Amino acid sequence: MSIETGLKSVAIAVAPNGGRKTKVDHPNLPLTASELAETAVRCVDAGAAMIHVHVRKKDGGHLLDAEAYREVMSAIRSRVGDDIVVQITSEALGLYTPTAQIAVVKKTCPEAVSLALRELVPDASFEAAFAELLAWMSRERVLPQIILYDPSEAVLLSSMQKRGLIPWHTIPVLFVLGRYTAGQTSQPTDLLPFLANDVPRFEHWSVCAFGRHEAACVATGALFGGNVRVGFENNTWLPDGTTASGNEDLVFAAAQTVRSVNYKLENGSDLRKRLTELVG
Template sequence: MAEYRLMVAPNGARRGRGDHPELPVTPQQTAAAAAACYAAGAQALHLHVRDDAGRHSLDAGRYREALDAVRESAPGMAVQITTESAGVYDTSAQFACLEALRPAAASVSVREMARDTSIATRAYALCAEAGTQVQHILYGPDCIAQLRVWYQDGTVPGAMRDAIFVLGKYTPPVLAHPDGLAAFRDAAADLRLNWTVCAFGRHEHACLLAAIAAGGDARIGFENNIETPEGGLLADNAASVAAFVQAARDAGHRLKEC
């Protein structure tokens, strides 16, 4: 039996209500989804915010509004912001977001931060000073190799050992499969990471169950997948969370106490 932590990513940067009518876009929708997912078993929220047109945003004011809404709807739920660029923002904007918010937790893409190593150094130092729990987004062996170099040269503090392995791709679409986990684990074996897995596409639950069985944690949600294994649409984020928690329980796994 394995114990695991479960985070939900209910929207991401790219999908909208046209992709799924229950995908949250506004702070109020996100807060409602967070509360439902928390009740279903998700312990933490990976938070994205949108502008008035529904596009990905790193605006600190919009984050504050969403953070307040989530704290009210799900006061026991941990919240992690994202600094993902989504092809829109440069590293200066990503740093500015971190500087303005000094969040409790944030996901930071190694690949994106590597676009400007001087800003990367400042960003990781800022997070260390602010006590921000950084989760390194790792898309493959190249990202892991870069992270290793940054540990060695001090760009990334040695205590920042949280990471998320991203299985599959959004664009071009590549369905994740459980057997894709091995390449990440092998490449990162020497780094002593506390790792989580997210997985694109309809095999999401199978990938996350494999991750738990291998000693990792899981991130689920409409950012990565809106489909059942058979290709139909999931009802909503909370339904997916509940189904996964039950599947994990049936496999002998249980949620860690936070």
């Protein structure tokens, strides 16, 4: 809720590249530091408050590397300053162990990072290392976001919080809709299991979706009280069924939806303040 206006506020994050797609999938997929910085400029202008970035190897393959992350973060900051929250991914894509993922996060020390619970805590033996990472992030003021693919993961995260393994009173999460469904095309109804009465609630949650119904999915998320993430990582289709020319088109479409229901659109400073208040 926006304190200034009393309106519901929504933050839009953009995930412009991911770890799998190439320019064969879309010629305007940003892969280099300069391309990601230019994307950040356009997406800020379109209404984005956060950018979720992946970095790549020279051959285009997925990479977790502190030096590459620092290059991208510096390039984005040189173009937009603090107008957007820069979040790196710790996603493994089957290539990195939880230990390696944690090491890269610590070496990079970013403003924000997303952490897939199922990757970093594949079983109970990894809980202690995950808790130590979160404690380090709390000390270093790195903004967290826990990625949840299934409501059962929300239950696990809540359990860890009750057992004192989460250093904050609440933790931001991202509900990923339809990642493991047939055809990987998300539907708005995929959000409902995350909002069921027997599933733990999180004060700050966002939603992202795969495929041509992305706009409908994130609109549903916003109307149910969440924040949204769009971008070429998961989708290149506009709501009218045409292909977006750039990530900024998807951000602009989401921003139009937010404004059309008289919700306040958060900027980077708004989101940074809200997240810092939650986990500061």
